[in-house]
Amino acid sequence: MAGRMSSQGKATVAVDEYSSNPTQAFTHYNINQSRFQPPHVHMVEPLPYDAPKPAGHTRFVCVSDTHSRTDGIQMPYGDVLLHTGDFTELGLPSEVKKFNDWLGGLPYESKVVIAGNHELTFDKDFMTELVKQDYYRFPSVSKLRPEDFDDVQTLLTNCVYLQDSEVTVKGFRIYGAPWTPWFNGWAFNLPRGQSLLDKWNQIPDDIDILMTHGPPLGFRDWVPKELQRVGCVELLNTVQRRVRPKLHAYGGIHEGYGIMTDGYTTFINASTCTVSFQPTNPPIIFDLPNPGSP
Ligand SMILES: Nc1nc2c(ncn2[C@@H]2O[C@H](COP(=O)(O)O)[C@@H](O)[C@H]2O)c(=O)[nH]1
Ligand SMILES: [Mn+2]
Numbered sequence: 001m002a003g004r005m006s007s008q009g010k011a012t013v014a015v016d017e018y019s020s021n022p023t024q025a026f027t028h029y030n031i032n033q034s035r036f037q038p039p040h041v042h043m044v045e046p047l048p049y050d051a052p053k054p055a056g057h058t059r060f061v062c063v064s065d066t067h068s069r070t071d072g073i074q075m076p077y078g079d080v081l082l083h084t085g086d087f088t089e090l091g092l093p094s095e096v097k098k099f100n101d102w103l104g105g106l107p108y109e110s111k112v113v114i115a116g117n118h119e120l121t122f123d124k125d126f127m128t129e130l131v132k133q134d135y136y137r138f139p140s141v142s143k144l145r146p147e148d149f150d151d152v153q154t155l156l157t158n159c160v161y162l163q164d165s166e167v168t169v170k171g172f173r174i175y176g177a178p179w180t181p182w183f184n185g186w187a188f189n190l191p192r193g194q195s196l197l198d199k200w201n202q203i204p205d206d207i208d209i210l211m212t213h214g215p216p217l218g219f220r221d222w223v224p225k226e227l228q229r230v231g232c233v234e235l236l237n238t239v240q241r242r243v244r245p246k247l248h249a250y251g252g253i254h255e256g257y258g259i260m261t262d263g264y265t266t267f268i269n270a271s272t273c274t275v276s277f278q279p280t281n282p283p284i285i286f287d288l289p290n291p292g293s294p
């Protein structure tokens with residue numbers, strides 16, 4: 001069973017029986033529960049940049065997977081920038097500084113950033129293992145001395161950096177987490193199932209906006225070259241059965257760029273880079289009514 005009520009009346013999420021095979025999970029839940037079917041679940045057209053912002057709303061500008069290729073990106077008007085990871089290629093301090101400089105030149109009131117699997121130096125446990133393996137997989141990182149990346153987060157002076165943590169911006173509670181299902185042994189990779197669920201269980205119940213690097217199952221998580229869905233089943237169950245944010249922003253699967261809704265949560269895969277790492281997908285804007293406004 002994937003969900004039940006705790007003694008406090010809150011939903012708790014258990015490991016899904018289809019956790020390890022997201023493509024099969026999608027088919028099963030679609031056939032047996034119509035879980036990904038219209039009318040509730042459908043694609044959403046992006047808001048044009050010149051759409052007037054309704055009174056009492058905050059405009060979020062979502063980007064992801066910019067991979068050190070920010071130079072040509074046309075940034076639209078908005079209030080709060082959300083970047084959901086993979087802002088570098090390898091998490092090199094030089095890349096982080098360049099990204100931070102780019103952020104510094106943007107006019108948004110607040111900028112909130114999480115890491116992705118490419119931000120190698122942000123994952124302390126990953127770096128410990130990499131050093132032990134003599135940087136075998138990522139030789140260009142070996143030129144760094146540990147003191148170069150020990151406090152790499154502190155290079156991000158022009159944003160709020162979230163890692164299993166939250167911030168309140170203009171009354172919105174925003175939570176960010178970098179973890180993705182294991183794939184080729186990158187940073188912040190964890191096995192599907194309980195390991196990832198343990199991370200999702202740290203998300204508080206009353207979050208308005210959730211930022212993760214990768215998608216949940218079924219919402220912009222299709223990898224065409226492998227004919228597979230790769231979203232996290234536990235993340236979907238956590239989002240739909242417990243946290244119920246108004247907005248779930250992510251990237252990770254570049255081919256999944258676009259917007260969907262399940263009728264309550266809007267899911268935005270804002271991957272700027274395409275599958276061939278061209279930074280051509282435009283930032284996605286999204287308006288939310290301010291908390292407490294009529
Ligand atoms: N089959 C899977 N493909 C994946 C997964 N995570 C990423 N990818 C593919 O790689 C690109 C780029 O990802 P990046 O993290 O290196 O920037 C992505 O668009 C997919 O094509 C996965 O878990 N399974
Ligand atoms: Mn990426």
Ligand SMILES: [Mn+2]
Nearest residue numbers: 086116117252
């Ligand atoms: Mn990634």
